[in-house]
Amino acid sequence: MDRLVETSFGGLNEGFQFGINNGSVNAEIYLAPQRPETPPGPCSTVPFNRDPEFVNRGTLLSQIREKSSQSARIALVGLGGVGKSQLLVEYSYQVREIDPGTWVFWIHASNPSRFEADYLSLAETLKIPGRHNPKSNIFQLVCNWLQDERKGKWILVIDNLDDYFLDQPVQVPSHTDGSRGDERTRLDSFLSFLPRSQSGSIIITTRSKEVALKLGYERDIILVEPMEQSHALALVEKKLLVPAEPGDICQLIDKLDYMPLAIAQAVAYLNKRGARCSVTQYLEEFERNDRKRVRLLKTEPNNPLRDHEAANLIMDTWQISFNHVQRIRSSAADILSLASFCDRQEIPDILLRIDPESENDTDSVAGDEFEDDLQILTDFLFISPNADGRTFQMHSLVQLATRSWLEKHGDLERWKEHFIKILAVEFPTEIYEDWERCQVLFPHTKSALRHRPVTEGTLSTWATLLDNAANYAAEKERYRDSLEILQAVITAREAILGSNHDHTLMSKGYMGLIYGIFGLKNEFQTISKEVYCAFAKLHGPGHAETLADMVILGRILVENNRFFEAEALLRSSLEIDNKLSMGVGSLRTSIILAILSWALLQQGKYQEAEKLQIMSLEIDKKVLPEVHPYNLKAKFSLASMYQCQSRWAEAEEMNLEALEDTKKVMGQAKSLRLLIMKNLGEIYKFQKRWSEAESLFQQALKICLEVFGLNDSVTTYNITSLAQVYWQSGHLQEAEIFQKKWLEIFQEDHGRNHPEAAVVMMKELAVVYTLQARGSEAKALAFHTMEAYDRMKNGQFLDLETLTDLIWVCHKQNLSKEAEALQMEYLEESER
Template sequence: ERPETPPQPSCLVPFGRDRDFVDRGTLLDQIRERCAAPASRVALVGLGGVGKSQLAIEHCYRTAEQSPDTWVFWVHASNTARLEQSFREIADRGKVRGRTDPQADVFKLVHDWLRDAKNGRWLLALDNADDAAVLSPADSGSALQQHLSRYLPMSRHGSVLVTSRTKRVAMQVVEDGDIIAIEPMHNAAAHALLRKKLRDVDEEDDSITQLATTLDHMPLALVQAAAYIRERAPRCSVQQYLDEYRQSDSRKTSLLNREERHLRRDEAASNSVLITWQISFDHIRKTRQSATELLSLMSFFDRQGIQEALLRRQSSTADEGASAVQADDEFEDDVLTLRDYSLITVTRDAKTFEMHSLVQLATRTWLESEGQLDRWREQFISHLCAEMPTGAHENWEKCQALFPHAQAALAQRPKDIESLEEWALLLYKAAWYAWQQGRAGEAEQMSVLSMEVRREMLGEENADTL
């Protein structure tokens, strides 16, 4: 090859910088400090749509600004074709020797170029590293000869920043201690993001705060909602959006499934927060079906205080021949899988779980599309009915813990006759407790629904309906 003029370091981020970017506390400082260490490898791990890539983009631009002599590379890891293409772009921009040879291993060429300190400092962002198969040579059609991590040199003059939905995949590239968990925004940051994205739309602070809370402070959902409102203003306000959103699950789904164009998201990634998560659900189903079933069941409960006892029935019925120890192991592995994808969290007492309400909605929407919604609604009612005691005084403590789930069951009237009987019994027991607690309105609502079902099924003259 003829000698080429050595290239100057440049920034290869394929997305424009977000003028509406909102600083999220100390997150960017943490990323900067971790990446500044020699031979650092850092991963941002969290739910799809939680803002991992946006943080990585901003960090890349700040690095390019503050250190113009540093190469900034962006690698798409969503599939094997885009992964290879990203490495070819690095080879072209760095004028890596041998890159024009059709038989050359572009990953090896880039690895050797990155390892050579004479080529300067570099930061490489590995975005959407969600699928372990893409990082492995076992993937069909992959040009990788060995695991991708082997092609990312541990060089004192370089750093790697990974974004991933799953800790398990991230740990194929980084150490456990180098993972930064990315959570939804805090209220102030979510409020600021909505304000910026709404542009000139004049809105009350209270409405914006309500919308941020309703959407679980999830950045992608907030951006979606703001785009919807902004495009329809003045005929749509934040309050009108909230009113529509609260109408029903189907209306929520309709609003959140809209694919508003997002210039700073990978073209292979969905701009709908629900579809983004449903991709994760599909992947979990392929790798661990029982974890998908656990998630399906959990999606019907109140988002907080989901007791382990309510879910263990699911684990024990999965394989009647399994020993208690094996069932325990399977349940723990299912929980670990869902935690790995940040779909659930474990509370401090380690006995109860929590989920974001949007994740629950996305799960139920996915179940409906798969024709499984009724099945898991019935499972939920069966488990809760079996655990819910009567409202007698000695049961108050347990009733108090389970009552929010009974309230969630109000909107989950089943179609199956046997399940409908359980639903009526559940509401009867919950109404008993509510009445004992002086919550007359809730007690009346539940008891009326319970009685209506019993009349439908047993007739007006049956003793249970009198």
């Protein structure tokens, strides 16, 4: 009978040997028990060294410290590249400095594999039992460890908790034994494994406010904005290795929206180029166009504090999020595309609606979807709502990144054209009808100016839009803006219609008028002559194709002192207008009447000029708001007519009424206000009301210096007018001191060779010397004045009053030859 043999061996014996055995053998081998692992002490897993160039950004670290109380869950929310991770690296080191017994753990959440790998590494660092079991849920194991109050205080940083958590469903085991759990989004699954402990705090960085709100409450969110100017300057000072002017650095950080990553990239570029590229040169290159800006922001900074898997270029880091928005909600990406072409501030929602007809449809499904789209873009901080609830703002670099992203996907032109068409529909064609709407939309037409479309049809729409914007800018007395816009309109219309098309000529003519108003006499004369000749060649002298062309041409003729031709053309225009409007006066009627009235006034036809100007004013009162720039111009013109007829009381009353009205036009009539003050001042001078004249010209001079600066003919006029008040009232010493002071200021600012102003100011001082019987000084200054006048004669001319005074000085100083030459010029100028 077989016998059962049982044998046991201890852990120190090895091997098992039999001779002959006919029975069963059961061997039990007991291994020596494993030695328990020694748990680690409190440590930090922050994967970065402390940044020696860290810039303390005001209260942000204090906010993190205050909110990171026991059992806190806080989120740093901000655009990619705004410096969220850098803040937490510094904070982590500060925590360990204050309390070395606090654990600090760092998890990268930029992608699924990295996220899980960091959790595995953390479990390994903490020597968590069961971590090697393939059936274990590593997230649950770490969660259990963190919830054990015996482990002490800890901070868990989860960096870059963004895109991949938001939308993709994933099967995640919900039990420690690895059994199958529910299908949920990654974010929901992740949140279920976040510990609740009195000993620890969780801090995440994210670009999405939606993620932050799922983690905790609104009060637990710290919004990380771009740097303040002082902090951005400090960052550049620490990183820039080449010398630069403070003013240039201020411009640089402003162009880069005070974004730390963008600043680091720009500084890296400058350091790399060294002496071959200054900050000034960088700014010049940056301003050229979008492609140049994007190329300049391609230089990777040497940043050991940025994760090696994270995008190191600010354009790339944002475009990752753009792709995410496109994937989860393409309609929100469409709105982002439109917003990228707007001015960065005060973006009205009417420009962001793909279908403008849905503007007031707030109760519809489309309206709700629009609001949902805006919410997504707001959550990602791509746009920020303003306090009015109807407009938004957007960082200019985000706009640049969006346009670069569109170009990369071949969609740039499509969205550019869509933006232009929406803006063209929304911008009023008759600016006086909706002044406030023009004011809201004008900055966005300035932005459209930088985005010229390619296709001919949209280019025509673009030109029409900008033409309307140029008219508005001129009415607002923003003449530089108007000229810049008109130049683009003319270039576009020449490309589409040709140089001699009526629309092209109209735009050129209007540009000429703006040059005239702006005091650029040479440019005005050159352009207006060119336009007049072109119209004459097309339609015959004094004629034009359309009524609008006739009005523009009429203004050009008046500004060129061709009053008789202007009168004939404008009378024809008035007849056509009466037929078109069926005798009912419109704003166009008022404009024609006003120009015709001025042409008649210059010919001495005072009664008819006054009658037409009153008719123009009556129409304005009917079709325009109570206080409008056109009303002011009509009152000013009527007051000028009274002055020409020496009807001083009526002229003063009308001027005072107009002057009071200018205060109600929200700063839209500064030039007109100065003209009215000039008229009033001349009335006071004529009536020898010296104190009132002095007070008025002092006020006018202050406005001139604020609005136009020293280098402007209007400023020069007011300086000399005030000097004239002094010497005409017998205060010669005051006149001398005043005129010398301003002449010295002007010479310091512009040099002795600045032509027209130098002539006018020196002439005025020569008059004072002559009145003081200081012959030698007056004679010497008269010579200097004549020399300066000779230098400026290339196409420029003095006004008749200045010529008259200069002739008088020359006569008084026995400069007969000079006086005679000036007399001839006076006669020529009078005839012209």
